Amino acid sequence: xxxxxxxxxxxxxxxxxxxxxxxxxxxxxxxxxxxxxxxxxxxxxxxxxxxxxxxxxxxxxxxxxxxxxxxxxxxxxxxxxxxxxxxxxxxxxxxxxxxxxxxxxxxxxxxxxxxxxxxxxxxxxxxxxxxxxxxxxxxxxxxxxxxxxxxxxxxxxxxxxxxxxxxxxxxxxxxxxxxxxxxxxxxxxxxxxxxxxxxxxxxxxxxxxxxxxxxxxxxxxxxxxxxxxxxxxxxxxxxxxxxxxxxxxxxxxxxxxxxxxxxxxxxxxxxxxxxxxxxx
Amino acid sequence: xxxxxxxxxxxxxxxxxxxxxxxxxxxxxxxxxxxxxxxxxxxxxxxxxxxxxxxxxxxxxxxxxxxxxxxxxxxxxxxxxxxxxxxxxxxxxxxxxxxxxxxxxxxxxxxxxxxxxxxxxxxxxxxxxxxxxxxxxxxxxxxxxxxxxxxxxxxxxxxxxxxxxxxxxxxxxxxxxxxxxxxxxxxxxxxxxxxxxxxxxxxxxxxxxxxxxxxxxxxxxxxxxxxxxxxxxxxxxxxxxxxxxxxxxxxxxxxxxxxxxxxxxxxxxxxxxxxxxxxxxxxxxxxxxxxxxxxxxxxxxxxxxxxxxxxxxxxx
Numbered sequence: 001x002x003x004x005x006x007x008x009x010x011x012x013x014x015x016x017x018x019x020x021x022x023x024x025x026x027x028x029x030x031x032x033x034x035x036x037x038x039x040x041x042x043x044x045x046x047x048x049x050x051x052x053x054x055x056x057x058x059x060x061x062x063x064x065x066x067x068x069x070x071x072x073x074x075x076x077x078x079x080x081x082x083x084x085x086x087x088x089x090x091x092x093x094x095x096x097x098x099x100x101x102x103x104x105x106x107x108x109x110x111x112x113x114x115x116x117x118x119x120x121x122x123x124x125x126x127x128x129x130x131x132x133x134x135x136x137x138x139x140x141x142x143x144x145x146x147x148x149x150x151x152x153x154x155x156x157x158x159x160x161x162x163x164x165x166x167x168x169x170x171x172x173x174x175x176x177x178x179x180x181x182x183x184x185x186x187x188x189x190x191x192x193x194x195x196x197x198x199x200x201x202x203x204x205x206x207x208x209x210x211x212x213x214x215x216x217x218x219x220x221x222x223x224x225x226x227x228x229x230x231x232x233x234x235x236x237x238x239x240x241x242x243x244x245x246x247x248x249x250x251x252x253x254x255x256x257x258x259x260x261x262x263x264x265x266x267x268x269x270x271x272x273x274x275x276x277x278x279x280x
Numbered sequence: 281x282x283x284x285x286x287x288x289x290x291x292x293x294x295x296x297x298x299x300x301x302x303x304x305x306x307x308x309x310x311x312x313x314x315x316x317x318x319x320x321x322x323x324x325x326x327x328x329x330x331x332x333x334x335x336x337x338x339x340x341x342x343x344x345x346x347x348x349x350x351x352x353x354x355x356x357x358x359x360x361x362x363x364x365x366x367x368x369x370x371x372x373x374x375x376x377x378x379x380x381x382x383x384x385x386x387x388x389x390x391x392x393x394x395x396x397x398x399x400x401x402x403x404x405x406x407x408x409x410x411x412x413x414x415x416x417x418x419x420x421x422x423x424x425x426x427x428x429x430x431x432x433x434x435x436x437x438x439x440x441x442x443x444x445x446x447x448x449x450x451x452x453x454x455x456x457x458x459x460x461x462x463x464x465x466x467x468x469x470x471x472x473x474x475x476x477x478x479x480x481x482x483x484x485x486x487x488x489x490x491x492x493x494x495x496x497x498x499x500x501x502x503x504x505x506x507x508x509x510x511x512x513x514x515x516x517x518x519x520x521x522x523x524x525x526x527x528x529x530x531x532x533x534x535x536x537x538x539x540x541x542x543x544x545x546x547x548x549x550x551x552x553x554x555x556x557x558x559x560x561x562x563x564x565x566x567x568x569x570x571x572x573x574x575x576x577x578x579x580x581x582x583x584x585x586x587x588x589x590x591x592x593x594x595x596x
Contacts, residue, residue, distance in 0.1 A: 140596075174502040181461050181488075182589065
């Protein structure tokens with residue numbers, strides 16, 4: 001669960017990139033200073049310590065999809081305000097601001113693409129859009145992603161980065177968990193491949209629906225992945241959490257993900273997996 | 281057992297007097313007219329008080345320590361109940377109970393969250409907050425039901441899945457996600473009732489059903505009112521405002537299409553009369569199961585999928 005505007009501001013890397021020549025960026029991991037250009041060139045992975053920094057959906061497309069091209073589906077599916085939610089600032093105003101800030105119509109983009117020549121159905125959560133939270137639109141788009149992939153006999157690659165269900169849509173948001181997993185269930189019954197990619201951070205209702213149900217689960221190094229957020233656990237148990245708790249390496253050690261894949265190897269890994277599971 | 285919420289005090293007094301008079305009337309038939317009069321008065325007072333309850337007051341009722349829990353219903357509604365325990369992987373989680381029982385002559389699988397009545401029992405039941413092994417036990421029982429063609433009846437009553445270190449180590453997310461997936465693919469009827477607290481994903485993991493019923497003073501929410509208030513205003517004491525905005529009461533959820541029917545509670549709430557609460561639930565449950573009787577496995581899966589498929593509010 002998140003109220004996305006309370007999560008630390010994450011400027012999409014594409015914006016950072018537009019800062020232009022001569023601007024410097026400090027690594028969140030080791031503090032090493034890189035020029036913005038160098039940093040973007042290395043897909044926002046620190047050359048010194050290997051820390052992976054958040055990357056925009058546009059950069060994910062460029063990293064994984066041929067020519068960075070995504071033929072988007074369902075961009076016209078747009079949010080309403082079913083509860084008339086207002087906590088001092090209206091949900092409608094928050095949506096408007098999220099569109100302006102993220103440059104996206106909602107918190108997930110989905111569509112058809114090719115990955116090293118293989119046709120795939122592809123989706124990516126948009127973390128800068130209200131923390132990638134899942135409301136009715138995200139639920140509907142992800143559901144349709146699995147339905148279309150089923151009809152077109154495509155594998156699904158879904159990049160997860162989300163704080164969880166969107167509370168401004170109340171229980172309807174929670175219901176999207178059942179809806180998306182129901183769609184995944186039907187997709188899976190047709191023996192199509194679903195690869196889940198877990199990116200920092202993936203928590204709450206998204207973690208507890210499709211995120212860990214991949215035929216193969218891949219995680220980026222150092223990503224926070226878990227059901228309850230660390231602050232919730234700390235306040236419930238009145239304790240501080242061990243170093244590395246709920247990070248990708250922790251999930252690998254506890255058997256929840258198959259592989260930790262550095263960004264530079266993500267595309268080739270996905271391609272190799274699809275070749276194994278679907279045939280060359 | 282004497283826990284009384286401030287707003288229910290006048291009703292509780294009347295309900296108590298009715299119960300006393302009912303005892304006396306059993307001995308002395310002349311009191312039956314007086315009993316009837318008092319019963320009507322109590323019912324009317326309860327209706328009036330309870331019609332004006334705020335969402336937060338309903339949340340308080342859903343958490344009432346005297347409220348009937350899963351096993352209170354199980355023992356009233358099912359014959360020959362045999363509890364089945366353990367997830368066959370790690371442990372038996374007592375915050376979810378399950379087993380086999382006979383419902384109106386038909387064997388079914390029952391699964392539900394279970395809270396404790398005393399502090400000691402709550403330590404064992406973890407206040408109804410499951411760890412992954414609880415959900416994995418539920419999954420095991422759903423699959424058992426599917427193999428033997430038994431309908432599944434679930435009861436939801438949890439503040440939420442347990443937010444703990446071990447829960448994360450053992451894959452709380454995966455356990456809940458898998459439970460959603462397994463419920464989605466069962467070829468037997470599933471009927472869920474929210475009998476108390478419907479706390480987020482930890483509740484939904486028992487709730488992917490063909491029919492979803494809710495008791496009148498239960499709530500079902502994406503986040504607790506306290507958690508919502510803490511995030512929105514950094515002030516948990518503003519939970520009553522959050523409870524209003526989240527639209528978590530039974531009639532509001534019916535309007536949103538998230539639940540299919542509301543089960544009315546006895547005057548003063550289910551905790552005033554467990555037997556009567558069970559009788560009312562029985563009628564709704566029986567009707568829901570009967571309505572699914574003619575569907576084969578694939579039709580049941582499709583019915584369940586389309587039930588959740590249409591939930592959501594968007595423009596397209």
